[in-house]
Amino acid sequence: MDGNSADAGDYRAQVGSRFRNPPSLGRLPRPRTPNEAEDEDQRNWNLHNIILSDCCRRLSWPLSGGAASLARLMSTQADSFVVAIDGPAGAGKSTAARGLARRLGYTFLDSGALYRAGAWAARRRDIAWSDGRALGQLTYNLDIRFDNRDGASHIVVDGEDVSEEIRRPEISEGASQVSAFAEVRAGLLALQRRIGASGRVVAEGRDMGTVVFPDARAKFFLTAPIEERARRRTLELAASGRPQNFDVVLAEMQLRDQRDSTRAIAPLRRAENAIEIDTADLSPDEVVARMATIVRERGG
Numbered sequence: 528m529d530g531n532s533a534d535a536g537d538y539r540a541q542v543g544s545r546f547r548n549p550p551s552l553g554r555l556p557r558p559r560t561p562n563e564a565e566d567e568d569q570r571n572w573n574l575h576n577i578i579l580s581d582c583c584r585r586l587s588w589p590l591s592g593g594a595a596s597l598a599r600l601m602s603t604q605a606d607s608f609v610v611a612i613d614g615p616a617g618a619g620k621s622t623a624a625r626g627l628a629r630r631l632g633y634t635f636l637d638s639g640a641l642y643r644a645g646a647w648a649a650r651r652r653d654i655a656w657s658d659g660r661a662l663g664q665l666t667y668n669l670d671i672r673f674d675n676r677d678g679a680s681h682i683v684v685d686g687e688d689v690s691e692e693i694r695r696p697e698i699s700e701g702a703s704q705v706s707a708f709a710e711v712r713a714g715l716l717a718l719q720r721r722i723g724a725s726g727r728v729v730a731e732g733r734d735m736g737t738v739v740f741p742d743a744r745a746k747f748f749l750t751a752p753i754e755e756r757a758r759r760r761t762l763e764l765a766a767s768g769r770p771q772n773f774d775v776v777l778a779e780m781q782l783r784d785q786r787d788s789t790r791a792i793a794p795l796r797r798a799e800n801a802i803e804i805d806t807a808d809l810s811p812d813e814v815v816a817r818m819a820t821i822v823r824e825r826g827g
């Protein structure tokens with residue numbers, strides 16, 4: 528959505544059209560049937576309404592007209608410039624997004640860390656990763672902060688630095704499970720949008736360009752063949768002292784790809800106007816350079 532929505536109807540049409548025209552996802556699962564696409568649009572629209580109503584309530588705005596005004600407000604922050612980067616696990620998003628944010632002097636938003644934080648906090652409180660209602664309440668009220676110090680970005684939940692803990696393989700699995708619930712996504716979405724509205728942001732995740740920041744000024748979809756992604760993840764795990772067998776990593780990645788891209792709410796999908804970059808044969812610096820050129824061309 529490059530322009531500003533005149534009303535909520537336009538907003539719906541524009542969000543809907545993106546979901547109706549999914550581009551190719553390489554090796555990811557089959558395209559949706561028209562019925563599935565309709566259902567998904569409806570669920571995504573419901574999710575938008577939950578979020579917009581919630582924001583209106585928090586701002587004490589009457590809902591009539593409020594949703595449209597809020598959608599407009601969110602898309603027209605004068606000095607905000609969001610770069611949205613999406614793609615499957617292991618495509619090099621984090622490295623590229625961090626590198627791009629550093630190069631441009633932008634804030635880095637790691638949205639996956641929020642879902643990981645939710646899964647971590649649920650485990651801490653003995654809330655099952657299958658209990659959508661309880662998870663929704665938890666994430667809605669969770670005290671999550673990003674703390675940039677010592678040249679690294681730390682994530683602090685309830686005052687505890689969980690940056691390391693949330694990278695554990697079981698939390699990856701939990702994050703994938705909890706992120707499938709609309710309640711959890713609604714609980715974390717307002718927070719992500721507040722960060723996006725705060726200035727110049729590189730936001731990385733699965734639905735940055737499709738749902739969270741449909742108005743992002745530049746959108747990228749990073750991908751690579753799954754064997755390459757699993758190979759990278761295996762190396763990363765070994766480097767961080769948690770070695771795992773390649774076949775296990777590959778199988779877990781296939782499962783997460785499947786779940787992330789077929790879930791009913793905000794599935795992993797390339798935004799219609801996102802630029803796809805296959806990172807298999809590119810160095811992280813080359814990926815960052817490509818994206819930086821495009822961002823600069825667009826005035827970022």
Ligand code: DC
Pocket residue numbers: 616638639640642643699702703704706707731732733734735783787
């Ligand atoms: O990017 P990551 O591996 O840290 O993400 C962890 C999980 O969170 C992943 O399985 C999908 C989910 N996620 C999501 O649903 N939406 C996002 N914007 C980011 C991550």
